[in-house]
Amino acid sequence: MYVKCGDLEEAKELFERMEEKMMVSWATMLIGYVKFGYLNAAWRLFNVMPENDVVPWNAMISAYVQARHDKETLSLFHEMQAMKVEPDEVTMVSCLSACAQLGELDVGI
Numbered sequence: 001m002y003v004k005c006g007d008l009e010e011a012k013e014l015f016e017r018m019e020e021k022m023m024v025s026w027a028t029m030l031i032g033y034v035k036f037g038y039l040n041a042a043w044r045l046f047n048v049m050p051e052n053d054v055v056p057w058n059a060m061i062s063a064y065v066q067a068r069h070d071k072e073t074l075s076l077f078h079e080m081q082a083m084k085v086e087p088d089e090v091t092m093v094s095c096l097s098a099c100a101q102l103g104e105l106d107v108g109i
Contacts, residue, residue, distance in 0.1 A: 003032035034063040073098035
């Protein structure tokens with residue numbers, strides 16, 4: 001709720017006080033950092049998450065596209081593939097956006 005209402009500081013405090021964090025709590029905090037443009041904080045959180053399914057990967061990939069870090073976006077996508085995480089439609093749209101911004105449309109085919 002705090003992330004949705006724009007109070008990232010309160011969300012962070014609550015998250016840090018949680019004794020047992022569920023996957024939805026991790027994902028919500030990650031998406032909050034991404035939403036407010038804190039890529040470094042999002043990346044640090046992403047790296048300590050107990051599991052990374054397609055949702056956190058998509059959040060990170062989308063964040064890098066929005067920040068116009070297109071080469072890093074594609075590197076993340078390749079890392080996601082190496083980790084055997086199955087991409088979905090959201091992943092592919094983000095990667096195609098990165099390819100378009102780079103002018104590398106042949107990579108997206």
